[in-house]
Amino acid sequence: MDKLVIAGGKPLEGSVPISGAKNSALAILAGSLLSTGECLISNVPNLLDVQVICEVLASLGVRLMATPDGMVRVDASTLREHTTPYHLVTRMRASFFVLGPILARLGQARIPLPGGCAIGSRPVDLHLKGLRSLGARVNIGHGFVEAFADKLVGGNVYLDYPSVGATETIMMAATLAEGRTVIENCAQEPEIADLADFLIKMGASIRGAGTETITIEGTTSLHRCDHRVIPDRIEAGTFMVAAAITKGKLRLQNVRLDHLQAVIAKLVECGMEIVPEGQDLLVSAPNTLKSIDLRTLPFPGFPTDLQAPLMTLLATINGTSVVAETVFENRFLHVDELLRMGANIKTEGNCAIIQGVPVLTGAPVQATDLRAGAAMVLAGLAAKGETVVSDIHHIDRGYERLEEKLTNVGASIKRIPTTDSVLV
Numbered sequence: 061m062d063k064l065v066i067a068g069g070k071p072l073e074g075s076v077p078i079s080g081a082k083n084s085a086l087a088i089l090a091g092s093l094l095s096t097g098e099c100l101i102s103n104v105p106n107l108l109d110v111q112v113i114c115e116v117l118a119s120l121g122v123r124l125m126a127t128p129d130g131m132v133r134v135d136a137s138t139l140r141e142h143t144t145p146y147h148l149v150t151r152m153r154a155s156f157f158v159l160g161p162i163l164a165r166l167g168q169a170r171i172p173l174p175g176g177c178a179i180g181s182r183p184v185d186l187h188l189k190g191l192r193s194l195g196a197r198v199n200i201g202h203g204f205v206e207a208f209a210d211k212l213v214g215g216n217v218y219l220d221y222p223s224v225g226a227t228e229t230i231m232m233a234a235t236l237a238e239g240r241t242v243i244e245n246c247a248q249e250p251e252i253a254d255l256a257d258f259l260i261k262m263g264a265s266i267r268g269a270g271t272e273t274i275t276i277e278g279t280t281s282l283h284r285c286d287h288r289v290i291p292d293r294i295e296a297g298t299f300m301v302a303a304a305i306t307k308g309k310l311r312l313q314n315v316r317l318d319h320l321q322a323v324i325a326k327l328v329e330c331g332m333e334i335v336p337e338g339q340d341l342l343v344s345a346p347n348t349l350k351s352i353d354l355r356t357l358p359f360p361g362f363p364t365d366l367q368a369p370l371m372t373l374l375a376t377i378n379g380t381s382v383v384a385e386t387v388f389e390n391r392f393l394h395v396d397e398l399l400r401m402g403a404n405i406k407t408e409g410n411c412a413i414i415q416g417v418p419v420l421t422g423a424p425v426q427a428t429d430l431r432a433g434a435a436m437v438l439a440g441l442a443a444k445g446e447t448v449v450s451d452i453h454h455i456d457r458g459y460e461r462l463e464e465k466l467t468n469v470g471a472s473i474k475r476i477p478t479t480d481s482v483l484v
């Protein structure tokens with residue numbers, strides 16, 4: 061597996077182009093299965109996860125073509141397969157998003173259970189509860205979810221937890237159901253609104269995306285459309301922390317301010333200077349930052365995907381910070397790696413108590429999952445000496461051209477291919 065070698069201590073300065081949102085692109089690519097025409101999706105980031113979901117779509121008989129400039133053409137008029145290869149879904153859990161669209165289009169679907177991952181057990185019970193509320197017969201056997209419905213019928217679904225994936229699965233399936241579907245206590249993440257915008261362009265009738273209740277009036281079919289994926293708020297937040305932890309000054313190009321309110325609020329509370337300029341965000345760090353407390357929550361709360369990056373920053377700020385991770389049950393895997401670099405962090409259940417240290421020291425560390433991997437890069441950028449981050453395929457899942465973007469703003473970071481590199 062490749063490694064990243066980082067020489068820390070350089071303040072970052074310059075402009076960073078923010079790529080399209082991974083978590084929006086994955087849902088939208090799955091949603092393109094609902095169309096009987098050719099959809100043109102732009103600003104799709106070139107990531108391992110995107111490559112995997114494109115392989116899933118191709119395995120279903122869908123015609124698609126991706127170009128290096130982030131354009132993906134998907135023609136799902138030829139959708140004929142109702143089941144996906146086991147190894148693809150178990151390799152990338154977001155492939156499970158194809159369940160709702162395939163069921164809605166073909167009346168049946170057989171998708172591998174995605175299973176858990178490093179950060180938690182990742183159940184899909186709310187996805188299945190939602191499909192059952194639309195009249196589907198759903199059972200689990202031999203590692204697969206099997207769903208059948210001659211015709212989906214609109215219904216009311218209350219989500220016990222505002223799950224992003226479950227909201228997306230139910231919203232997509234409901235677009236082709238007979239009648240009205242109301243999803244209550246649904247997720248409000250920007251990726252939900254982006255998916256809804258895409259589906260509405262295809263002719264779906266959806267109201268309330270981005271609020272806690274979404275209403276869908278089903279229709280018989282959806283046509284083609286063009287759509288540009290929103291900017292990635294988690295990538296933007298990661299670079300905001302990069303400016304903070306290196307005491308640098310960055311211009312983040314093409315962000316959505318309304319997607320970053322909680323992140324901006326917490327970094328301003330730390331003492332960062334954050335100034336919007338058109339579609340850009342100017343982020344600069346004063347000499348000293350303040351420790352803060354943090355609790356991750358569903359949107360519009362602070363995003364769990366930025367908990368590891370922010371904790372890394374707090375590990376370098378004098379004072380005591382408390383971080384509570386309320387979304388996933390095992391999302392502190394980065395703590396042990398930060399301890400190798402001299403951080404002072406104690407965890408107690410879903411809480412971490414961070415005593416800031418004057419300096420982190422470079423060390424060999426592991427990317428245990430996507431966002432923990434990003435946190436290791438951030439720690440390396442700030443640390444004294446050299447940091448070697450291994451297992452960086454996790455990072456390649458969610459950050460496009462990370463080392464190129466960091467090098468362009470003054471970081472000393474190199475990718476070292478190792479002989480046992482395997483294509484993921």
Ligand code: EPZ
Pocket residue numbers: 082083084086154180181182183184185186187188221222223224225226247249364365387388389430431458
């Ligand atoms: C999406 O995952 C994102 N992934 C995650 O980003 C993100 O962390 C998460 O939303 C929360 O914002 C994609 O969009 C591809 P959830 P998802 O369903 O949909 C529980 C990253 O780093 N739950 O909102 O799987 C679940 O266990 C990734 O980019 C159920 O109990 O998240 C968790 O505790 C990581 N039953 C909580 O809800 C269900 O049926 C939030 O999960 C579904 C979820």
